[in-house]
Amino acid sequence: MQVSSFNQSNGAFLGQSSMEPINPIVANANDVNPNFNSMNTIMNPQQDSETWNMMQTIGFAREELMSLLNINEPFWLKDMTDGRYIIHRDTYNARFRRNRHQNGFRTRFESSKNEAILTMSASRVAEMLMDSKMRVDYLFPTIITEAFTIKEYENQTSPRQVGSIKLVYEQMHLLTPFVIPRDYCFVRFCEKIIEGVWIIVEVSHDFKDSSLNSPSGAWRLPSGCLIKDVSHGVSQVTWVEHVEVEDKAPIHLLYKDVIFRGLAFSADRWVQILSTSCHRMTCHDNILQNQFDSPLQKMGVLGAMTQDDRKCIMSITNKMMKRFCGNLNMKDNLEMLRLNDNEVFLSLCRDQENVSPSSGLIVNVATSFWLDAPCQVIIDFLKNVNLRAQWDVVCNGGAAEEVVCIRFGDQLDSSISIIKPHVESTNNLLVIQETLVDPLGAVIAYAPIDREDFVGELYGSWSKPVLVSGFIISKDGNPECMRINNGGASTSRNVAPAFPNGSLITTAFQVMSYSRDINMEFMNILTSIISSTVDRIKLAFNCPDPSV
Secondary structure, three states: OOOOEEEEEOOOOEEOOOOOOOOHHHHOEEEEEEOOOOOOOOOOOOOHHHHHHHHHHHHHHHHHHHHHHHHOOOEEEEOOOOOEEOOOOOHHHHHHHOOOOOOOOOOOEEEEEEEEEEEOOOHHHHHHHOOHHHHHHHOOOOOOEEEEEEEEEEEOOOEOOOOOEEEEEEEOOOOOOOOEEEEEEEEEEEEEEEOOOOOOOOEEOOOOOOOOOOOOOOOOOOEEEEEEEEEEEEEEEEEEEEEEEEEOOOOHHHHHHHHHHOOOOOHHHHHHHHHHHHHHHHHHOHHHHHHOOOHHHOOOOOOOOOOOHHHHHHHHHHHHHHHHHHHOOOOOEEEEEEEEEEEEEHHHEEEOOOHHHHHHHEEEEEEEEEEEEOOHHHHHHHOOOHHHHHOOOOHOOEEEEEEEEEEEOOOOOOOEEEEEEEEOOOOOEEEEEEEEEEEEEEEEEEEEEHHHHHHHHOOOOOOOOOOEEEEEEEEEEOHHHOOOOOOOOOOOOOOOOOOOOOOOOOOOEEEEOOOOOOOHHHHHHHHHHHHHHHHHHEEEEEEEEOOO
């Protein structure tokens, strides 16, 4: 079956179907357990009709998810541009008619399937995935900006159920002020199929109480994952992402391709970020001693770095990343200003580490823009400490040195760094930075910090707020660009290539204000800082402002 046209209901270019299963382990799951697709729901005769309906929803969702996990054709096709698995909508609707929810003018479907190897046992992964706090704080900080459990149901859907059924809320964000976050309310259920194999099912349900339903036009169709142990401390996850979205407002022109092609929250992003997060956690106990001791001795910061100190550094950057991503939803938006052809957004938020009224407010300022250069080249440029002076105002035009680097992730492309700018006016300044890479691009979050404050944080005596700045680099979703395989781009080349292959960049800064009344002079200073950074990056890639 060959389909070459763009199908907006699928949100992707459809390509050739394949009889090869995406995951042989999943494809053989029915052979492992003959009753794998039978629900055998355990019902309490006394329970109310609302709970009964919810249990039925879970049962149907589990059955459907197993079908989507086990079978490629006729449900799944490969995207012609990037090889992603996406659902063939007509075939799906013919089999699962009951799952249609909305039919608004702007209703779209997004679907994808992918797999990954995780450096963690399947039972531990399943436990973390069922914990809302773990998901937002440690597993998916660059996708989920808020998550919590609304209600738990102790009802049993099958003898193999693990824990309670959870009604959860999650807010997902593309990390740009140009795109509003998505809000979901849905039911999450976990089952241990056999020893070493778990399935997690997620599905939205129509509750009579409207406050328990999804607050926006985002509806989770049967989705979830299957996790299986493959060796000691190593597991394999297969992830199905399937949602129905009704856009309440027009999508910003910069992000139309990313959103309509389903790249923002695709399964390949979820599994790679999960893989990186699992690897990051295992790094706590597997950091090489020589990655730290010698450079820090030269800095005179610490004589020797203990294992607890290393874990503390990773905890610091984890909090930085969570704060940086969470603040980009731009709540309490103050004003939208014009920066040439781009908008600059400002917002206020209370310092979460110190909530006393006298501690002041954090002002977030952010903007997004398009750059005519591949993602990987931009990421390499921003991570290259030898080129940092070209864009970072903290360096004040001077050189910088990377004194600590912890690498983690499947390809060791994600990392934590401690950078020392060589600034004449001070010898005490450090920059702590974390980079998280995923299939869509990368998030780079950094914070300048005094050396004494850094030592104080290591030993628990730091009371100052961490003001985090950074970048979100994303593919622009242009289908023609997605066809081009750029391979490993040279880190020394920061000039845009001759062929079209653009990227989207969001840059954001945080500053402290001790007054909620932000005057125009203060706003001008903020916009000047961010416009200067944008101009420097464009200049580095020979992409001057077109309005000049």
